[in-house]
Amino acid sequence: MIIQSAFRKSLQSQFIAKWNECPDQFPESKRQFNYLEKRIWEIKFNHFLRLIKKEFRTEKPDKTKILDRSKSFFEENLAYSKDQMQLIFSEDMLDATKDFIRKAWTFDSELSFEDIFQALRNLWIMLGLQSFFGKEIKTTPSLMAYSLLYPYTDNLIDSANINKNEKLDFCSRFALRLAGEQVAAESQIESRIFDLVSMIESEFERQTYPEVYESLLAIHHAQTTSLKLVNPKSKLSDEESFQIAIEKGATSVIADGYLVLGNLDEKQYHFLYEYGAYLQILDDLQDARDDYNEGIMTHFSKNLPHTKLDQLLCKTYYLGKSFYQDIKNWYPNELSFQGLIQRSFGFLILASVFQNQDDFSDQFIQTAERHAPFRFSFIQSKQTELAPFRQHLIKMAEAYKNKELVF
Template sequence: MFISTHFNAFIDDYLLNWDHLNRKTRSLKPVFIFKRYYHYYIIRKQLIKISKSSLSTVPSSDTYDLSRFKDDQDIERLIKIWLQFDIHELDISLKGNYIEATEAFISRVRLNFPTMKNENIFQALRNVWIMIAIQMMCDQKIELTDAMFAYSMLYPLTDNVLDDTALSKQEKLDFVEGLGKRLLGNIDEAFCTNYSEVSEMVSLIEQQFERTQYPLVYESLLLIHDCQRKSMKQQYSHLGLSEINRISFEKGASSVIADGYLVLGDLSHEQFDFLTGYGIVLQLADDLQDMTTDQSVSHQTLFSTQQTSEMLALSVEKLCLLSHEVLLKLPTSKNDMKSNLARLLEKSMTFLITDAVQVHRTFFKRNYIKRLSKCHFTGLTNHSRLKKIGEKMVAHWI
């Protein structure tokens, strides 16, 4: 397969780079304590304002128009003060479409999957945002396509099966085998009956990307399917750290590479390289977030198998370094777009990583948490307080 050859070479390079990150250091600049508290109170005030507005505008009818819950200017101001990024630094024509695409996705999920849990919707929405970022990166029209919707929905639909502890290993293997046949274009009646929602999402992709005209789209889907199959070893086999890393790198990279093909239809060498690295960073950040959950079900990842707090802290630092290095590769012909989009993605990733560290703070040494908190925009404790307000607000939106 064309994709597999390039994919394996890039994975080898990123694994080698990950090992070399041990030799690098990352200096964190402390934020003055009064600034941390000032930032906290300003963000808290803005969150409460938006939250109150959301609650006051909820209608009695069972509709799901996201726009009724927010004022765009309030959201823009929140992004500006919490992520320290002015959304207007991006092309102004992209802003409205970005919001519209988000609204369209949530409405479509509620229409087609009315009983889906909020956390699963948000999981899928995160992938939509990645695909929108790819549209922005490549100067494409920002919109929710059928392929974007279908691929993003495959995340919760397939993960729910593979993560279901009530299912046996053989049942999961049967599902994976059936999904592989469906991605190849074979219609297995038993699979399509038992997993009709999964099959329907593949059909949506087929309607947008004709198989003979876009063979690489389906190679990319088969690639992530193969990587997900390999990742089942993380649940059922005892693995060494090098194998855990390779499986995690492959799973994360293949996911975002598929994002790229389902947005663009084809990828350049530079786009393939960037999306490989960005997928790895996202996967490791997810593994850090899910560390305790993975430990509880004996799911082996880099973070769930770390033996000491020092090793865990080192991996977090390496992840931050890798994120920074990958975003320097962001491929776009517009220099302003590259700079601004890279800054936004890096701030978002830093937000995600520091949040995960705060959630799992008992696994780190107190001195490390204290140092990280001093360098955090609001401080880690205040970040947790803001997060609780934000979670209530998002629950009403979705």
């Protein structure tokens, strides 16, 4: 059995040390794309977009055809390997996703499309972990419950209509429920949250799997601690803000791992710690401006009034490179997962620059753009063109919810 708090504290110190050692200069060796290469990528993307738009313009879009077009674009134009394609588009992954959507709306028909999508982001990480660890890919009761917990708790904690004391009172009651006590819910949303805990208990008996519940209490504690960031006048140091963020991210994905496997060994725990911590850093980097506007003072957002994010993004890049090397050392045979992680992290870092250009220097933006396969002006021109696709997806999801459509 892992003594989670002590082991996690040791990993936290190692992770912070890695961050502090990361260079803050732009990586000169990173591949660049010349103008001709960018135009070729853009032509391929325009072709894909025309095919998809044509399908969406029909009265009843063929979802199989849309999926096949997407697969072809990823494989033929973006050069994803067959193994990587299998991880993204496997039938098991798609079936588990559809099963989750159906069960989620059965559990609560008032969940919004945004809530469902937020829950899916966590579900896909857990399904990916099932595949990575050689488990059957499916939406288990625990995966469904844990994926839904955080739209509910996030909505409650982020609500402007609930004061801080009420939020802290909820956090105390939720901690008691996670610890196994029977607690009376004080609202409908709280009742649903407690029902989700019962769903996890139906799969993992507390006496047999105590570490599962220890991990759930750890992420809950990390989320409660993160309330300290919701203060524009926060006196937290950069290191304290960074520590709160990585603890929240790490404990979240560690809980994912326990709900997938039931128990973890030290290598699995270490891998999940770094995976979750780094995902949180990427998330905070992308959301820095939104967080600042909402008064959430993360390591990235709190620095916006004083400096650009150039150096912090470079450190984020090198930290991801270090984590990628750790994956290669821990799991040398998982080549498809390694490649997918590398691609995903690279895309998210470039997206952070494109989406938040006011927060980077002009020179940095120009340098970053040379390493992107598309011109930023091209991506910007497609924003309006891509907007209707979201509406189509929402309509398809709503039709599925109302049983008007069979996927």
